[in-house]
Amino acid sequence: MWFEQVLFFLAGIGALAGALGVVVLRNPFYSVLALVTHLLALAVLFLLLNAEFIAAAQVVVYAGAVMVLYIFVVAYIGGLDEPLRPEGGLVNVVGPLFAAAIGVELCIAFIASGLSALDTRGADLGADFGSPGEIGQLLLTRFLVPFEAASYLLLMAAVGAVVLARRRRGLEEVEIGALEEVGAPPGRREPPPETTLEVRV
Amino acid sequence: MDVVWFLVLSAFIFVIGAAGVLTRRNPLVVLLCLELMLNAGNLALVAFARMHGGHAGQVFALIVMVIAACEVVIGLGIIVAMYRNRLPIDVDEMSELRG
Amino acid sequence: MSATSYGWLILAFPLAGTLLIGFGWLRPGGLPARLPGWIASGAILGAFLSSIGALIKLEDRPEDARSLVDSAWTYASTGDFKVDLAILVDPLSVFMCLVVSGVSFLIHVYSVAYMGGDRGYTRYFAYLNYFVFSMLLLVLAANFVLLIVGWAFVGAASYLLISYWYRRETATSAGIKAFVINVIGDVGLVVAAFLVFDKTGALDYAGVFGQADSAFGHNDGTLVAACLLILVGAFAKSAQLPLHTWLPDAMEGPTPVSALIHAATMVTAGVYLIARMHPLFEQAPTAADVSAIIGTATLVFAATVALAVTDLKRTIAYSTISQIGYMVLGVSVFAYASGMFHLMTHAFFKALLFMGAGSVISAMGGIQDMDRMGGFRKAMPFTFAAFLCGALALAAFPFTSGFFSKDEILAFTLERGGWYVALAIAGYVGAALTAFYAFRMVFRVFWGPPVQEARELEQGHLAHHPPANPATGEAEDSDVGFPAEEHHIAEREWPMRAAMGPLAVLALLAGFAQVPGVTDAIEKFLEPTFADSHFHESAPSDSSEWVGLVIGGLISIGGIAAAYFAYVRRRGVTLQLRDRFGRVHAFLVNKWYFDELFEAVFVRPVATAGGFGRAVIETRFVQDFLVGGAVGIVRVGTGIARSIQTGYLRAYALLLLFGVALLALYFLLASS
Numbered sequence: 026m027w028f029e030q031v032l033f034f035l036a037g038i039g040a041l042a043g044a045l046g047v048v049v050l051r052n053p054f055y056s057v058l059a060l061v062t063h064l065l066a067l068a069v070l071f072l073l074l075n076a077e078f079i080a081a082a083q084v085v086v087y088a089g090a091v092m093v094l095y096i097f098v099v100a101y102i103g104g105l106d107e108p109l110r111p112e113g114g115l116v117n118v119v120g121p122l123f124a125a126a127i128g129v130e131l132c133i134a135f136i137a138s139g140l141s142a143l144d145t146r147g148a149d150l151g152a153d154f155g156s157p158g159e160i161g162q163l164l165l166t167r168f169l170v171p172f173e174a175a176s177y178l179l180l181m182a183a184v185g186a187v188v189l190a191r192r193r194r195g196l197e198e199v200e201i202g203a204l205e206e207v208g209a210p211p212g213r214r215e216p217p218p219e220t221t222l223e224v225r226v
Numbered sequence: 227m228d229v230v231w232f233l234v235l236s237a238f239i240f241v242i243g244a245a246g247v248l249t250r251r252n253p254l255v256v257l258l259c260l261e262l263m264l265n266a267g268n269l270a271l272v273a274f275a276r277m278h279g280g281h282a283g284q285v286f287a288l289i290v291m292v293i294a295a296c297e298v299v300i301g302l303g304i305i306v307a308m309y310r311n312r313l314p315i316d317v318d319e320m321s322e323l324r325g
Numbered sequence: 326m327s328a329t330s331y332g333w334l335i336l337a338f339p340l341a342g343t344l345l346i347g348f349g350w351l352r353p354g355g356l357p358a359r360l361p362g363w364i365a366s367g368a369i370l371g372a373f374l375s376s377i378g379a380l381i382k383l384e385d386r387p388e389d390a391r392s393l394v395d396s397a398w399t400y401a402s403t404g405d406f407k408v409d410l411a412i413l414v415d416p417l418s419v420f421m422c423l424v425v426s427g428v429s430f431l432i433h434v435y436s437v438a439y440m441g442g443d444r445g446y447t448r449y450f451a452y453l454n455y456f457v458f459s460m461l462l463l464v465l466a467a468n469f470v471l472l473i474v475g476w477a478f479v480g481a482a483s484y485l486l487i488s489y490w491y492r493r494e495t496a497t498s499a500g501i502k503a504f505v506i507n508v509i510g511d512v513g514l515v516v517a518a519f520l521v522f523d524k525t526g527a528l529d530y531a532g533v534f535g536q537a538d539s540a541f542g543h544n545d546g547t548l549v550a551a552c553l554l555i556l557v558g559a560f561a562k563s564a565q566l567p568l569h570t571w572l573p574d575a576m577e578g579p580t581p582v583s584a585l586i587h588a589a590t591m592v593t594a595g596v597y598l599i600a601r602m603h604p605l606f607e608q609a610p611t612a613a614d615v616s617a618i619i620g621t622a623t624l625v626f627a628a629t630v631a632l633a634v635t636d637l638k639r640t641i642a643y644s645t646i647s648q649i650g651y652m653v654l655g656v657s658v659f660a661y662a663s664g665m666f667h668l669m670t671h672a673f674f675k676a677l678l679f680m681g682a683g684s685v686i687s688a689m690g691g692i693q694d695m696d697r698m699g700g701f702r703k704a705m706p707f708t709f710a711a712f713l714c715g716a717l718a719l720a721a722f723p724f725t726s727g728f729f730s731k732d733e734i735l736a737f738t739l740e741r742g743g744w745y746v747a748l749a750i751a752g753y754v755g756a757a758l759t760a761f762y763a764f765r766m767v768f769r770v771f772w773g774p775p776v777q778e779a780r781e782l783e784q785g786h787l788a789h790h791p792p793a794n795p796a797t798g799e800a801e802d803s804d805v806g807f808p809a810e811e812h813h814i815a816e817r818e819w820p821m822r823a824a825m826g827p828l829a830v831l832a833l834l835a836g837f838a839q840v841p842g843v844t845d846a847i848e849k850f851l852e853p854t855f856a857d858s859h860f861h862e863s864a865p866s867d868s869s870e871w872v873g874l875v876i877g878g879l880i881s882i883g884g885i886a887a888a889y890f891a892y893v894r895r896r897g898v899t900l901q902l903r904d905r906f907g908r909v910h911a912f913l914v915n916k917w918y919f920d921e922l923f924e925a926v927f928v929r930p931v932a933t934a935g936g937f938g939r940a941v942i943e944t945r946f947v948q949d950f951l952v953g954g955a956v957g958i959v960r961v962g963t964g965i966a967r968s969i970q971t972g973y974l975r976a977y978a979l980l981l982l983f984g985v986a987l988l989a990l991y992f993l994l995a996s997s
Contacts, residue, residue: 124982125241
């Protein structure tokens with residue numbers, strides 16, 4: 026139906042615009058915002074594909090939690106405003122070239138493939154295709170192991186994050202540095218005695 | 227819409243993400259571009275799920291989201307640790323593993 | 326006990342002696358003084374008695390059954406080819422065993438006293454027993470393989486004994502020189518064995534000699550080549566031209582070693598070899614002729630040099646070379662019995678001469694130069710008497726042993742006729758020279774006014790000089806322990822007298838075992854071995870032998886008289902001659918410049934080539950180019966590989982993408 030097509034194009038343009046914004050925008054904060062836009066557009070696309078639960082998860086988890094975490098970090102760190110023509114030579118030219126090459130190959134693969142199913146809207150669906158009930162049932166029966174593995178992975182990620190981000194106790198210069206750290210922008214720091222990254226766990 | 231449109235769109239998003247990984251120097255933005263690529267993959271997965279009429283692709287996309295979340299957490303943790311140790315937040319400066 | 330059992334016993338005794346003494350050295354505190362000497366002498370006595378046992382058993386058998394082979398173990402056996410650890414007991418080998426073990430026993434007894442006080446006493450006797458074992462192995466071998474094993478062992482033992490006082494650089498150089506020349510001989514012998522095996526398919530004597538007539542034609546090229554190579558081996562061991570240069574330098578070893586190795590046993594191994602290989606040589610007379618010519622040339626050459634050198638031991642060494650020339654001449658004109666007889670008598674009188682020389686050198690406090698000796702007649706009567714007996718035998722004074730043996734060889738040579746007469750004349754000239762220089766030694770050392778050491782000895786006091794190298798005269802430090810500071814002379818040590826006495830008697834009387842036409846004991850004994858010789862029937866008649874003997878006797882007396890005239894009556898004659906004929910004298914004293922010739926032709930080019938090899942080939946080519954090149958290539962390669970690891974995240978990501986792009990391209994193309 027024409028409604029779907031219009032919606033598809035709108036969401037598609039939104040997604041592409043968000044993606045381009047992430048890559049092109051100089052301020053990392055703007056990049057994060059562009060990604061959020063991209064994620065919302067992608068949620069719309071998921072809805073068009075009858076994946077309601079995934080769309081909801083995208084908005085709530087991805088755009089809601091992960092991106093918020095991102096925004097916090099970007100606010101904390103800030104990051105540089107990169108110059109418009111960054112140095113680094115060859116990679117800046119060749120990289121996009123290879124990426125474009127991959128894009129062309131993928132498109133050829135998709136469009137010129139002999140799969141007839143690609144040219145349809147897809148199989149006939151039941152009424153509750155993509156509903157949370159279906160997904161939940163699958164997660165607890167057929168895909169139980171990936172489900173548990175994913176939760177285990179989340180546990181490890183949480184532990185890792187705590188380890189990475191904790192303060193080191195009993196180290197003098199870090200404590201002094203810690204007192205200074207709060208609220209001071211990066212530019213005003215004096216160079217540390219050692220600049221090498223030591224792994225002290 | 228035919229499924230192939232979604233796939234082509236996901237290819238474009240993937241490619242834009244790849245170009246971004248290669249081009250940007252701020253590690254935060256590099257991670258964002260990685261997210262782009264992951265999302266492109268998600269889109270392709272869901273499109274194929276629609277094509278087959280099965281839910282496997284959607285479950286896969288859910289797990290991918292979980293993984294992306296974990297990866298973002300760790301990556302941001304590393305960047306925060308870099309920041310705390312007063313290292314420059316620039317991927318080109320982090321080249322001590324040269325051979 | 327059969328003859329072959331005695332044969333194994335002959336080998337077992339010296340081997341047991343070596344092992345016992347060698348391991349006895351490990352006993353804490355070593356072995357008691359002089360015990361190793363007695364153990365060694367006992368072992369050789371056992372070998373000698375076993376030789377007599379083998380002799381008796383062999384004589385019990387009929388004449389045509391006196392060639393016994395006994396095998397202990399088979400090395401290799403494929404098809405109809407067999408090589409085993411076998412000994413051959415036949416008249417020739419028993420004869421050699423008797424001579425070797427008998428003379429060795431006496432020399433061992435002599436050494437017990439002579440080497441007393443030397444720090445390496447145990448080592449000396451272990452080496453000496455090992456040497457006798459190797460020599461007996463060589464003689465008793467029944468095939469080429471064991472012969473070559475014994476040959477090599479003897480070479481090794483001679484090296485060990487020549488460089489016995491290894492702290493002296495001259496001794497070690499002499500040992501190396503002897504060993505290198507011996508190895509040249511070894512190579513010749515091994516290649517000869519290959520050639521023989523190639524044509525006959527067998528390596529044991531019975532097999533090879535049985536086929537000598539059938540496998541090779543008369544003067545067949547391969548056979549002549551094989552015989553010439555055997556001659557190379559024989560001449561290296563027996564110090565004939567041109568491989569003789571090691572023998573005079575080998576006088577660096579202790580005097581009993583010179584007596585054993587370079588008078589009685591090792592140098593006679595070459596003569597034994599030619600005699601043993603006589604079927605091959607008779608089938609290739611060209612090689613035999615070459616051998617005869619070289620033997621004669623050596624004979625004359627060595628006799629002339631012995632006229633001029635002043636070192637006592639070296640004079641006797643050149644005398645050895647000359648006498649072996651006689652033996653080689655003898656077995657090359659197929660006068661086997663005569664050649665072996667001369668071998669036996671030479672063993673007696675040459676060992677005796679060396680023993681006497683050892684005693685004199687001890688009296689001189691270690692000095693070997695004849696120019697400083699004189700007038701020892703009164704001070705050392707026993708040594709004088711023994712030395713005189715040996716010199717008489719060497720000069721072939723009528724009715725001594727040397728008389729019968731040497732002149733019989735020359736009679737045989739005359740009998741062969743043709744151009745052999747020239748060889749015989751050269752032999753007689755050599756005999757005259759021999760008589761002269763033999764008594765030159767006697768008169769120089771024992772006649773004339775006594776030198777200071779002799780006068781001291783007459784008072785009963787043995788002279789003592791600071792330790793010095795006899796050849797170069799440079800001083801040595803005296804705290805090494807060897808050579809021992811104490812010197813032993815025959816008059817004071819009974820073992821030395823006990824050894825020299827029997828030899829003196831034998832040197833004078835042993836000739837009567839082979840009086841032509843009267844006793845002929847040696848010839849009859851050795852007949853079974855040489856029965857297959859073609860020339861067996863062409864022995865000279867008894868009367869022509871007696872003619873030769875008479876000529877020889879006259880020459881000998883003439884030579885002795887000339888020496889008496891030159892050294893006793895008119896004492897300065899020789900010095901005047903030396904001044905008149907300075908160049909000739911220099912030529913003789915420098916041993917006809919053979920050493921210099923070899924140095925220029927062989928040693929210098931090889932050394933230069935070696936230096937070139939080291940500087941260019943080894944250092945530049947192998948080290949820098951090959952090895953360094955390999956290293957460099959690896960370095961460059963790894964450098965290229967390393968350059969990929971830049972440490973830049975973006976570069977890695979680029980590589981990743983590049984790979985993915987390639988893969989996708991491949992799959993696209995593959996599926997289209």
